[in-house]
Every structure is written in C-alpha cells, then in structure tokens.
Amino acid sequence: MTAGTIAGLLDECAADRPQRPLLRDVEGHSLTVSDVAALTSAAAQWLWDAGIRPGMTVAWQMPATVNAAIVMLGLARMPVVQAPVLHLYRLREVRSAVEVANADILLVDESTASDAPQMPTVTVPPDLLARLETVTATAHPEFDGPAPTDPRWVYFTSGTTGRPKGVRHTDATLLRAARGYVSHLGVGSHPKELGTIAFPIAHVGGMVYLACALLGDFPVLLVPKVTAENLPRLIAEHEVTVTGASTAFYQMLNTAQMSAPTADLLMPSLRMLIGGGAACPPEVHRQVREHLRVPVVHAYGMTEAPMICVSEFTDSEEQLANSAGRPIPGSEVRISAGGEIELRGENLTPGYTDREQWQHARTEDGWFRSGDRGHLRPDGRIVVTGRTKDLIIRKGENVAPDELENELLAHPLVDEIAVLGQPDELRGELVCAVVRRSPRHRDVTLDELCTFLDERGLMKQKWPERLVVVDEFPLTGLGKVAKSELARQIAGGTS
Template sequence: MIDDLKINETLRERWYAKGYWTHDTIADIWQRAAVAHPDREYVCDDTGSRLTYGEVDDKAGRVAAWLIAEGIKAGDVVTLQFPTWAEFCIVYVAVLKVGGVVHPVPRNYNDVDLEYAMNLVGSRAYLSPTFSHNTDYEAQILSVRDAVPTLAAIAVLDKQAPSHSELPTFDDIYERFEPLREPVPVSADSVACILPTSGTTGKPKQSMLTHNNILFSERVFTRELGRTQGDVMFMPSPLNHATGFFHGLISPLLLGGRAVLQQDFRPREAIELMNAEGVTWSMSATPFIYDMLNALDAEDGLAFDTLRLFCCGGAPLPPALIERAARYGVLLCEIYGSTESCPHVFVPPEKCAEWNGAWSGVPFAGIEVKVIDEAGNEVPRGAQGEEISRGPHMFVGYLNERDRTDRALSDEGWFYSGDLCYMDEEGRIRINGRKKEVIIRGGENISAREIDDDLIGAPGLANSATIGMPDTRLGERICTFVVPSDPAAPPTQDGLIAYLRERHVAKRLWPERIEIIDEIPVTATGKVKRFILAQILKERMEAE
C-alpha cells in the first residue's frame, strides 16, 4: 500500500467543498459508463482492434478476477508495458477494478530499465504483449523476473505472436475466469497511477497521481476545450505518458466518447485513419501536427475531413505553424504542463487565432499559477521568473523519494516547474526558457545529466556535456559536447553509441550530434554553463 502522499489538508477540504474532488474513483466512473452504454465503441486502433465499453468491461473483469486469484490487492502496483494498442484499455481498467495502481512504462524500456523501475515501485504484477515491434517482451520479463522480488504474477497478450513459455495468456484468462462484477473499493484520494518522468538528474522519477487528481484534470480539460460525447479523440502518443493515457483514454471515458489509437505514427496514414474514423480532436506534441501539415502540403486532395482542434504540448507554438494549420481548418491550441502538473495552462480555443502563439495560455479553472524570483517572492507582471502552479490536479509526490518530492512540491501545494516565464496583467503566461537541464525531444523530457552519466568511462572520452540542439520538427535533438582524452584521436558518434549499446542504454538516450571541444565551461561551483555551449552550437550550425 502506497501511503507516503503529500496532500495539504486545508487544500483537500477546499477542493472537496468546491466539488473539484469527489468520492468517485476512476473505476466507479468506468462502471457507470459500461452499464450506461455497453454497445458503444470506446476505442479502436490501426492494427484492427475495436472494443466497445461492454467488451472492455467484460475482458477487464476477467483479468481483474485473475489478478485477485494471484494475490493482487488494493494498493498493489501493476506494471504495464504496451504499444499504443486498444488492448491497453483492458489492462488499465482491470488494474483499477482491483483497486490497484497502474504503472505504465515505455514500450522501449529494456531489461535494465524494467528491473530498475519495477523495483523502485515494488511491482506485484506485470502485463505486456508476447511480442511487438521487434521486442520479445516475454523473454525480457522472464530475464529480470528473479531480480524483482515483489513480482507475483505475469500475463502476456498473444496479439501478434504466440506465447513461447508457460506464462498465462490473456486468452487463457478470458476462458478460465468469470468477470469481477464490482470494483474493489478504494479511496478517491488513493494513488491510481504512477508515471515515470525524466528529471534533471539520474534515473526517472515515479510521479504519483490519485483518482481525484486525474479526474479533475480531465474534467476541466474537456470542459474548457468544449468537448462533448460526439467528439472522437485521435491519440498517437505513447500510453505511458499523461498525454496518451489521461488525455487519450480518460477524457473520452468521461465524455462517453471514442478514442482512436495509432501504434506507430506515420503522418499520411494518420490523416487517412482520422478521416475514416471521424476524428474531431487530438492532443500530442508539436512534431505530430508538423509532419501531418507537411504531408498535406505535399499531396493535392489530401485534407482533414473532420479534425477541427489539435492541442499541442511540449514546446511553444510558432505563429507560422498556427497559421498553416488554420489553412486546413484546424485550430492549434497550446497546452502547458508536466507529468506532475498536468495540464494547467491552455490557450482557449476562441483565442487561438487572436493570440497566435504569443502566449502559452491561462490557467484552467480551479488552478493557480504564480511567477516567482529566486527568493520565492512573486515578481511584477511582465518580469521573468520561475513558473509555479497549484491545484486539484497536482501530483502527490515521487514514490519512495521524499527528498525530491519536498524540493519540487511545497507544503502549501505549489509545484516548482523550473521553467522560466512572465505573466501579463490579464494573467496570461509565456514560457520562455527553463532552469532545469532537460531536453524536450518531440514532447519527451530527456535528462541531459543522465546522458552525461551514461557516457562516463567511454573510450577516448575525458569529459562531456549534453544540451538540446534546435530542431524544426522535434523541437530539440540530443547534442553532446565531448572533450577527448587524446585530441589527436577524438571519440566518434558511432564509437560512443557502440559503448552505450553495450551498456544497454536505451536508444532514446543516444547522442544525435557530437561536438568536439577543448574544455567544458563550468561555474565556480562546477555546474556546466550550458547556455555557453548552446551559443557555441548555434555559431557552428550557422557556419555550416
């Protein structure tokens, strides 16, 4: 049972009094939806899977019954490792039915990542496909099973390949178990989901969000964006992110609507899929809409038939992109937030054209935002400072890392984003930089420090420092400045990648550009002056 949660009691009482929080869990909301419209389609994907609310409920109920038979109890953590498939809905609902905690991890986590993450959260069960995308998930979990002492149950979905071990498959479970009819009761203030999030140092933190956090967040998100039951959500983002899971699947659930998933994003196929399924809105990182607009520009007759609203997170929206989308009948709406504070600022749809990328947005109803200086005092309007936020959506801490929780989340409920911004007299903010050393690549936060740590010991490398390299499509790519131990034989990109591959470092952490430098610029206390590296990179790229 996870109980080290950081929730301010005064705020808790206020949010219940205002109706921001209720006693409903996500499982309660699901149960009502499944009873109200069992034959309505809830989710489909581009692999051919289609599931109604009733079908998800039946299969999830059977998996839930199996989890209980395996000893999984309320409060236990269940790790899910899935592509962007409709079947993810079966497993997340099953976990919530038993009062468990959903712990979705990236589909590209390798054995080292998986062992670390599952031990950190104390996983009691693990659910995945047998095989997908050249990854043998079954072999991978079996290779680390004995290294995760809390792990009590494993099951695999044989959607694309048969099981090659004695592990139970979902088809076995569907045949052997009758559905659990009523969800196991838990508090709406208990943790519903743990999402990995990259920080500025070391390994990913595990952000804890309660049922109330998630439900408030998605209710205000759908309401202020004017969404209804008739809207159809397109989601190409990974389901281990708040964007993919919460916006992609919980938002449609609250509306009684539909979600359309794409396993591997390809822009032309995405447009065709959205048109075929009547998609009206989406939420993803900027590169997704950038690529689709390029596909539209390249092919006469290709168009968005039904898409009208595309919400973008991960980076500020350039005006030129907003204007391009408008020519195809789509409003681009900037959304700002993080896994911990997700989301909390947005550009209202009716203001998208007028503000035209000048502002990151205003807080959603019920959420507070301030801009502060280094001493924690609010700065005057128009002055730059750090963005902090507070509200019923706010995460309740990093699992088993109270020190990191206390640094990020104050006793009064304020989350310190590390992002720099300014606010005008109307309460609009503009994010214009960040204090923390994070590279935002295609909407995914990548720790620059983690990349540098992984490179320690690489042949021919005396020192390194990684920064974000500007990229039109992804926002940023990974650029590592390298100090060679022998200037006559500097390390190459291929050599460094070979070293990282041998150490089982995930591909998402491999440098995409190497810059040789004589010395890494640092402060008097040894902190890397990454702004100087950014200026050097800019000059070198311009010279090219």
C-alpha cells in the first residue's frame, strides 16, 4: 500500500481487495472494505448536507462504534480539521476540548448529546448506515487537494492546569505510526486475524489502529463499552486473536481468567496482547503468560508521537518483559543527560495548537521532551522507567513508583496497585501504595507490603508509609490509572 493519505489508503484497499471484511460490531454485523469506502463517501456528502464546509474544524464525540468509524473516515475525505473528543468526557471537559481546538461544529450521538456545550451541534442518528445507503455522493471540487502533510487532526492530552493540550497530526504522521506498528507486531499474519478497538476510538490510537487494519489486511471488532464481564465473553464469541490497550486492560483480562471457576482458557483464540501508554511491569508480563498463556507485546507511544517504540513478535520473553521494543522506522529516540526520553521523527506531531506550549516542549536543537524517564539497552530497545513528574522525592532520595509497583504486583494479595507520592512536611513526600480491592482474597496490610519488600531486598527508604485500599481506580481514556485524580480522591482518606 503506497497511498499517502488515509482516504487514499482506504480507496486503494477497496480496489485491491473489495470483499475483505474490515469493520465488525458486537452483534456480529460486518462491513467489507468496499462497503466502508462507499459508506464514507456517502458520509462526506451527509456531512456536507449537515453544514460542514472546507476549512472548518469539526469536533466529534462518540464511543467506539461502526458509526464513529464511518464518520471519522468520512471526515478524512474532506478538507477539514477533525478533533476527536473522548466519549468519556463530560460537559466541562468537552467545552475545554472544543475551545482548545477552536472547533466550528460538534458531532455527537445519542450517548454524548447531553454533554454538548452551547455551540453548533449535529446529532449522528443511530441508523446512520441505513441513511447513508440512500445518499448519492456528489463530486465536490473543494474536496480535492489535501496533502498528507497538512495538519488535519487535533487530539487532546492532559495539561498541567487541567486544560487539555491540542496535539496536531497529519495523515502522514498517523500512517507512519501505523506502518511501524504493523511491521514490528506482524498483525495480519494469522490466517484468521481479528483485532479490536476496545478503547475510545477518539484516542489517537483509534485512527492509527484502523490504518493498521487496512495495512495488515485484517478486520476489527468495535467495542463501545468495555467491562470486566463483557470483554472476555466478546473476545471468545468473536474468536478475537489480538486485543489490548493498556496495562490495566491486560490486568482486567488476567483477573477474569484467574477468577474463572475452571482452568480452561476463557479466551482460547487469543494469540497476543498488544498496547501501549504506561509501561507494562515485568510482573504483569509473567502473570499474563502464566494465566492467559499468551505474550504481551507492548509498545511505547503518546498522543504527540504514536508508536515510538514497538516490541516485535519475534522478541524473546526477556526482551518483551523488560523493554517496550525498539524505534519504528522513521522514529528517533535519545536520552538526555538527566535521563529524559527525547524524540523526533516522522510520527511526531508538527506541534500543539498553542505555539508557545510547543516551543517550551522542545530542546534548543528541536527534539521533543517527552516527560518520560528511561534508558536505551545495548540491543536498541527502550526501557521506560516512569514519568519525570511521578518521581517521588522522599528526604532527598528518588523513589521510582514503577519499581515498587512491579515488586508489589508479585505479592499474592495484590492484583492491581498504584504507587504515588503525597505531600509531607517532614519528608517532603511520603510513599503511598494504593491497592485495588480484589474479589478473590482479603485486603493486604501495610505491614505485609513492607515485610514483602524487605524480603526482596529493597531499602527501607522505598517502603510505602501509607496504604489505601480502593474499590476502583480512576482511569484515563486509554485505561491507564489517572494518578493525579487518584491522588485527589485519597488526599483526605485514612491509611
């Protein structure tokens, strides 16, 4: 596939393999590549009829449904900027996002309409596909000409003030990420390959993963709502071979398997878990291999640069468990003197919507400061050791939450854990362990955690001084633990 734009890639695939399946919903309805190409052409006309014109910035907020995928690909045919908004956002977050993107219009569906701010809004009907069947696409000369390097996407990432940053992308940056992901993972190589978008499709990974499906020639199952109860069932029913999102996603599937009343695999069709976002601790790799009997093939990426480094399906167990892979073609990584990961390359955003923010985010020689700590191994793979802002400084000693989380995940009474720093007058910060309550066993105690770390040889300065047990972790759109929100929630709690 040689197309330089997303719409061009879709049309090229439709011409080459029109009857290959591409999109599937949870009820089992399927659309071929040619179906999707035709429907998205009709969607572009439907969007035109709804008032969308060249040069507009179009925000949209929908869960991971076939309708959302068709709207997104329909907008990709038009000379507009689209700003996908996570369907989990409520009114305040949606308002901030559309303001940051300077959006002219907002598309919603029945599930998100109640959180739309006061602005021009169009509701996408539940029967969109049936309506598109009756639409006759008209040739619009204005639709011709968008270049692969035109900034036509705005995604959102959290800012230090709570207001999101607007991250621009081009078709070229998203396709570079997708090509690297496919080549390293080998997705599409299984004869019955079926992937999933079981995370918000409005995340940057949504479009990247759809591009992966086109490049790798495999269909994807769209899952609009993910729960610990329905996901294993859907994976088994549809015989999904590849799924994933984040470390929390892996842990959810692992816990479901461990809680099953039988030793039989709940999801026997799975051949690997894939994903990115936060680092995946080696202990999680070990547990997934033991209980799900598949490898975790993890990646390192962010909204500003999707799929920076990706593990390879041919990597050894040691490489998979202890690194996040090596840079994809076109992506460059270096480590600063202070241990921060810095980036440049063909998958990197051309900038934020706020130019001043973009200037502050780069080094004098033009590399992007990721905000992550890490190091490169002799084999060229990257090890991500955490966020620079998550580092706990206790009495002048640096404590890395990732190290403690990995160690404590091996405790038999810990299924999921987050370690964070809390303000303390005497120490500067104290180490707080937050454990998610498990239905499988009693709660762990602080003394038991400290004894366990003592037995594993960690110095006392790293031991948690506070333990909080919670029923649920607050999560980001991609399923990572939202540590800033978690810290706020437990600030007034007791040990």
